[in-house]
Amino acid sequence: MKTVDEWKATLRAALKDALRTRNAPVSAVLRETLAAIDNAEAPDVSAAPEAVVGGVIAGGVEGLGKGEVSRLLLSPEAVAALIQGEIQERREAVALYLQLGKAEEARALSAQVDVLLAL
Numbered sequence: 001m002k003t004v005d006e007w008k009a010t011l012r013a014a015l016k017d018a019l020r021t022r023n024a025p026v027s028a029v030l031r032e033t034l035a036a037i038d039n040a041e042a043p044d045v046s047a048a049p050e051a052v053v054g055g056v057i058a059g060g061v062e063g064l065g066k067g068e069v070s071r072l073l074l075s076p077e078a079v080a081a082l083i084q085g086e087i088q089e090r091r092e093a094v095a096l097y098l099q100l101g102k103a104e105e106a107r108a109l110s111a112q113v114d115v116l117l118a119l
Helices: 004-020 024-041 076-099 103-117
Strands: none
Touching (some): 024 103, 076 103
């Protein structure tokens, strides 16, 4: 199983190649997947420190670095599950597009699934 950093490095390397070859659909799915990982690492708003009401800057926090909240650490299994979720989402959309008779859209999403499966 890949580590979280290995997943991100793999996605970024693939994105770099897709951008170099100007492959917009592949670039899009890789960017979306990286964004999904970044969103999953975002801390909960409830973890943020209380804002100072009478501070120099409205909503600021007293003390250098006191307003910082560290990002969540995902497990490799969580990243793999997230990528599987992205794949499943697209597969469901492919089925829906095929039901609606939109073969071109279904083909585009199938290509995105293939990109994610190749990681």
